[in-house]
Amino acid sequence: MAMAHSYLLAFSLLLFTGSAFAATYMEGLLPNGNFEEPPKRTDLKKTVLQGKHSLPKWEINGLVEYISGGPQPGGMYFAVAHGIHAVRLGNDASISQTIPVKPGSLYALTFGASRTCAQDEVLRVSVPPQSGDLPLQTLYSSNGGDTYAWGFRATSNVAKVTFHNPGVQEDPACGPLLDAVAIKELFPPMPTKDNLAKNGGFEEGPHRLVNTSNGVLLPPKQEDLTSPLPGWMIESLKAVKFIDSKHFNVPFGLAAVELVAGRESAIAQILRTVPNKFYNLTFSIGDAKNGCHGAMMVEAFAANDTMKVPYKSHGKGGFKTVSFKFKATSIRTRITFYSSFYHTRVDDFGSLCGPILDQVRVLPIS
Template sequence: MALFLSLCLVFFSIVCSSASATLPPYLDGLLPNGDFEKGPKASNLKKTVIKGKHSLPDWEIKGLVEYVSGGPQPGGFFLAVPRGVHAVKLGNEASISQNVRVRPGFIYSLTFGATRTCAQDEVLRVSIPGQSADLPIQTLYSTDGGDTYAWAFNATTEVVNVTFHNPGIQEDRTCGPLLDAIAIKQMPPLKLTRGSLAKNGGYETGPHVFKNFSTGVLLLPKQQDLISPLPGWIIESLKPVKYIDSKHFSVPTGLAAIELIGGRESAIAQIIRTVPNKSYNLTFTIGDAKNGCHGSMTVEAFAAKETVKVPHASQGKGEFKAASLKFKALSARTRITFYSAYYHTKLHDFGHMCGPVLDDVRVYPVS
């Protein structure tokens, strides 16, 4: 009997170790050569153009892909590469791709630095097989290092081919999106906050944030991103909202918050479970990110038939205030929505869009 139990234990250990060996690790960081600091050999470069589809380490390229350095460029243009020295530029119909091992059934979020390089409208298509989004990047939201975006997908296979593609056809074939860093994060399952019906109300679960430099991460409206990189929340507007972290910005509580940078074109919402005719209290915190965003700010909040406007006179010092809204549920599902009533830019940088910060959203029944 003892021998039988020992053999069972050995067999169980082998099965468990084999299963764990086949699972990919938890991902939260740069993709292999995601910062493009490992460049092609000199023999595979013609000036800045990469020759050969496997010449860029860890990536496969198609079409006109350039390996460039940040800083002033010929013609007076400036390429922002804030997280290193090198980046890639995608010309007409060009793409870069990489196979990534993932866990089927999990949500993953890609975080990447992307910006336009010419005055024309530019689009960046990010995709895995069966899921894609076209990101309009002609609008610059940051002037101090380019913009950073997040895009989420649902893993259905053990290996996904992550592709960044320029679908545009410009008169200048060298125009196209610039990519300077690409990271991936496996999104953990959401847990309810004790005492609150709102999920992820503190925005602690979100996309990867680059550690060495961050202007915030732009979260696109649901028209471009069907799976939200901010679990529990819907970006239901024309403009993105910005995910900011406590290392680079002032946030009210915890590690992260949301900055509403697009005025009435930038809204964030969540649908919560409620009991019809029961009263609830929605509480939240607003303020500024201590990033030079000055002015008279107002955040509007909606729940059921109720609304509240919360003013905040920002001096750009990272000050915050609490607010609340009492409402009566009309059905088993209630949408709570927040947006900024006005447009804002930094006091000394009118090209840098900013806005009020939202954090610590809670909903609880009123007894």
């Protein structure tokens, strides 16, 4: 709650103090971002919210339910990982909120989202003119506590954040569940004389919700201009996971990425290079000390060169650092990493996991 209050304070400053734009670093829950400020009883019909402004601090459209986690009428069970309350978006329903932002700045939204039925549910996230569809069909954790991040670049000094269920399900009791929404302003990293790779240690990334012990999923098809992991693209069919040193074994610094879905979970970056010049690519792989076990393999690609790095994981933490030489063939070189195999946790076969990647460094060979 302290984080919510600190965000509200920043929110107020931004609204009333023009000079605060330069000084305020935005991070934390949106106002009533965890939906714990309840609607008035008169604005609820059973669980269905009545009226456009019935959910405090949010605007709703269509059938939106205000629910508590746990067993539901009709035999369903909704897991609410980040608090007690959540909203469920019915067919073509949406919730939105307008917040102050800095024009030109990069932001990441972090939100707890999960499907409620075994159907192909999609959550559309938009901050005009940008929009993205997040497939929720794949459950990355068996308890339903998946947390996602989505990036956008502000085009004016306000942003209208909207979460929309674009689907029309046969069962009206289905639809995505949203249980917390936070934001973080990101600072785009630059190459340095010590490393041509931007954000090679993955230290700059989305906000981690207070009780997010599963890490934050970076959804597929995130381009580098608006990626919630600055400098990197998620150019695969499935998500990769942003993990922190508080809950996981991280080789260096405070954060790393976990390649959770085999070859369907790839991360890439395009570097500026000199054609025909040789470079050294160094990186660390290991396991997150989260029960992910077995014979792992990370494949790295740079220009026309590849390297396969095996790692035997016992799920108890550990890493190794490797490097290989590649020759640039143009002024732009793509480096890509993915996991060769699929893994699940030894204590939970319903949770996808994989090798972690950290401390990516690229330097010219003189």
